[in-house]
Amino acid sequence: MSENDSFIEEVSDEVRRDKLFGFFKKYLWVFIAIVIFIVGGAAVNEYLKARKETEAQAVGEALLAAQATDDAGAFADIAANGGTTAILARLDQAAVLAFEGQAGAAATILDEIASDGDVLPLYRDLALLKSVMVNGENMSAADLDSAFAGLTSDGAPFRLLAIEQRAIVNLRKGDTAAALSDLGEILLDASATQDLRTRAQELTISLGGEIVSPQSGG
Numbered sequence: 001m002s003e004n005d006s007f008i009e010e011v012s013d014e015v016r017r018d019k020l021f022g023f024f025k026k027y028l029w030v031f032i033a034i035v036i037f038i039v040g041g042a043a044v045n046e047y048l049k050a051r052k053e054t055e056a057q058a059v060g061e062a063l064l065a066a067q068a069t070d071d072a073g074a075f076a077d078i079a080a081n082g083g084t085t086a087i088l089a090r091l092d093q094a095a096v097l098a099f100e101g102q103a104g105a106a107a108t109i110l111d112e113i114a115s116d117g118d119v120l121p122l123y124r125d126l127a128l129l130k131s132v133m134v135n136g137e138n139m140s141a142a143d144l145d146s147a148f149a150g151l152t153s154d155g156a157p158f159r160l161l162a163i164e165q166r167a168i169v170n171l172r173k174g175d176t177a178a179a180l181s182d183l184g185e186i187l188l189d190a191s192a193t194q195d196l197r198t199r200a201q202e203l204t205i206s207l208g209g210e211i212v213s214p215q216s217g218g
Helices: 003-069 072-079 084-099 103-114 121-138 141-151 159-172 176-187 194-206
Strands: none
Touching: 072 084, 084 103, 084 121, 103 121, 121 141, 121 159, 141 159, 159 176, 159 194, 176 194
């Protein structure tokens, strides 16, 4: 390589370096902004995560405190904050109101939950079952039939408990045969809990019915 070629190459390299330096100098703020955004975003995410965990812990503690005192007002305050915890708080609030003899107020809360499409199906079914338990005497036959149709369908999460409530409703109507049929359905279901099975057996005996088991099939 001649000295002239070497000189031209050095000049070209210097020009490229100058252009590269000028480019970084011109757009340095862009790179700084990107770095700040990445680091800042990570910091914000960590902050929000920590804040969310702290708030969840605070709400959980408030819910436990309200449960310890059975304070309907405290449950209402928690429910006002929204979120899944609000549903649990409203269910507890309804339970307290029902225990205090305010079945109508409890049923209103439960019916609102049961009819809210934004609530998880599990909680909607639980609210509907509790509404039947709390206010079934005041529900029309059509509303009860509609409620039990969904609650006792295959795969429903509270199917056997709903069948137990249907037996109680049938007894209230004076239909002993239908009540015994419901109780027998519970006793024949191997998934029935021991407490539920015991209640079904005791009620069957008191009604003069025959005790059946999954093994005997009748």
